Amino acid sequence: MSALSLLLAALLLAQVPATELDPRLLPRGDGARWKDFDPAKLERSVLPAGMEEVQRALLAQDYPRALAALHAVLRQTEDFPPAWHQLGVLYFRLQRYGDAVVCLERYLELVPQRVGDTRVLAHGYYSLGEYARAKAHYERVLERNPKELEALRGHALACMRLGESERALSELDAVLALDPRHADAATWRASLLYDLERLDDALAAAALARDLDAFQPKPWFLLARIQADRGEEKAAEEAQRRFEELSVISQELRAVENRLLYRPGDRLLLRSACELHRRAGNRTQLRESLARLFRTDPSSVELRLYGLELTAGLGDEAAARLLAEQLAQLAPEDVLVWERLEQFYASIKDRKLQIEAGERRLRLRGK
């Protein structure tokens, strides 16, 4: 594709909001030149020009831009399998499941031998409520990659939806055998056991799920329900309380994350996500959300001060120390920063750094 034609395509697409682009309207490709297609062996020279822009947009988590770029590429190079795959995965991430299915089916039309790459297609069928189709496709993927964890998990859930509870249970067991820390599989396992009225097993499974991810509301929900059914009222009430706290936070987080999909750099939204993780007490997710926030302005002192506030408030000393070090480097001459650092080191009783920060503050104030 020439630079000019790409520019024209981009200009044309710019008139349409990325959310309104319909993949069904993209031209169909011919897979003749991709008989031996292997994405791992793809040479740079065959990449259409627009794919670099796609990668940049995806790296920046700017999904609307990535959508527009992928549509531009496929208007010009409709037989380029990685673009269809990328677009399908992107649509799935944007919860546009019908569109994801269209793209991944087009991918398979071009390179039917690559069925092993398409577990997201099965996820798409599943999300649309087409459980039998999802199950069949997971099976095709698993034929190629029998230990594909997410396909195994998806297959288990499809079986569960189709009423094959015992099979679903054994597949979730297989997921957990491959990855004993798979919190989602553990949660579904607990849910299934509860559904089957195997209360003792369900209780143990729900406790495991909670231990694997204590910030997800569902394990707490299951614990509360199971304990109530067993007549363990006090424990059930405690679990319900925690469930209700996490459930409210989780609902707000879903709303924020859904908005972030279309407004990736929105600092207000990113701050909301940070606040919500702080409220839940989730250090890991708070660190990740802060990292996303910092990417919007890598040299911002204000954002790091905010991060220091949140991590220190949550007692995440390691993360707070790291931010304190970054602040010292980013703003070596800022008296307010050193004042804050002095307070922080005092709060964690690191006397040496507290004194150093205090001296620095006094020196700067003296200037």
Add this chain to the structure above:
Amino acid sequence: MLFLQTTPPFIEIGARALPGVVTTCGSPAKDYILEVNGGGVLLADFDGDGRLDLLLVDGSTGERARKQESGLPPRLFLGKGDGTFQPAGAAWQLEGGRFGMGGAVGDIDNDGWPDAVTTQWGPTRVIRNEGGKGFREITTEAGLGAGSWGSSAALFDADCDGNLDLFVVNYLDFDFARIGSRETGNCRWKGHAVMCGPEGLTPLPSQFFRGLGNGRFEERSKEAGIAGVKPGFGLGVMVLDYDRDGDSDLYVANDSTPNHLFENRGDGTFAEVGFARGVSHDANGREQASMGIACADANEDGRDDLFVTNFSGENNVLYLSAAKGLGYRERSGQAGLAAPSLPLLGWGTSFADYDLDGRLDLFVLNGHVYPQADQPGTDTSYAQADLFHRGLEGGKFGSAVLSDSKPAVSRASAVGDLDNDGDLDIVAVSVEGPVRVLLNQAAHGENHRWLRIALRQPGKNRFALGARVTLEWKDRQQGAEIRTAGGYQSAVAPEVHFGLGSRPAPERIRVRWPDGIEQEFACAGLDRLLLLERRP
């Protein structure tokens, strides 16, 4: 999912049944959440001629609502008994309110005539039936007049004193000046700009009014334990005796917040037990955007089960009573009701044996709240097909399109035998536009038997709301409760309907009257309306 290959079980005769009758709910652009819930439909025999009449609760335009001008009045249409209606005369005409939503029906003054309460964005209204001759609004005399945004309502006897009490489900605190529009509110759904809410807005608590039996009410929300419950964005309500202790409990469908189950302590005070009983969230612990409620004893264990319609992307939920205790378990997937509902946004719904084969069926009216659902990538659409879920063996349901009408943006529904042929028909309201009448095309005859049963008792609560009617054979029982709550912004006639398939007449009919007294009646035959009068 099981989709049945079948001709639609209902045909639409709206153009003949209610020619030119439309409802209005703001502007078609749906810039504000006030404009999306549609109007209400209340079925009752208001003039006492033995035929069901239709009180249609209408909304307003956005422009009138902004200026606080009166909205479109509720209108009564008298049933002709063949599924069609005619406008009622001047004596039945009502003034426009503010922005009508739904309502409830019941005999609030114990004179033997069904009265109405209508909800709106604005004060809840009380409408007295003047002995079958006309309506008179008595809101102020009745002690109501304050109000915010009532969606559904129910009349029922909460404190077992024989007088009907009123429960009003409120939605949210709406003000044009404070809530952003689709254009200014910066609210997005799947990337598309849409009207704002309910997330981010303030839900309003439900209200309980104790009926004095003379058309007057006293608010007792606090004393009844309703006011202290964390409010949800209330949309639907159902009256049921879920724990079979003889008093009426309430189930409330909340939008985007956990659903409530108010357990009656027997004296008209309530404890909220939705979580404890397993009906506040779905099986994954997710609160859903719930709208309508259907209620019947689907698993035939003597306790009523619940079915709740939800937002697109969430499945509708069937809660079946658990084998042990008073709880419920979500069984939507096992029943075949989850997958077909995923792309649809459900509203009015009701259990009944529509095809008279002896098994309960369900229908769901569907329609999205966002016109933007027609944009690419939403996996749904604004106008949607209404679904019929036919009851099959083993507690499963098979799905089919409900009627021959085109996909619509449906909302409230009410069920009743509009043409007096023994099967149940449906009145369906859309968010705006024509009101549809869906006539049931069920086969009749020896494999499609039915019974309609209405009760009468002397003195108070003459229609016996809260009574339970049970048909008894040697090997089976089938029970249903007398109620007028229709689930979502609607009301139905105070009677129960049983489809019997090829079953013979029941050996006896057992009635548990609202005060707990039980009486047995012989079944005088099938395929008829039985009016059972309480013996002294």
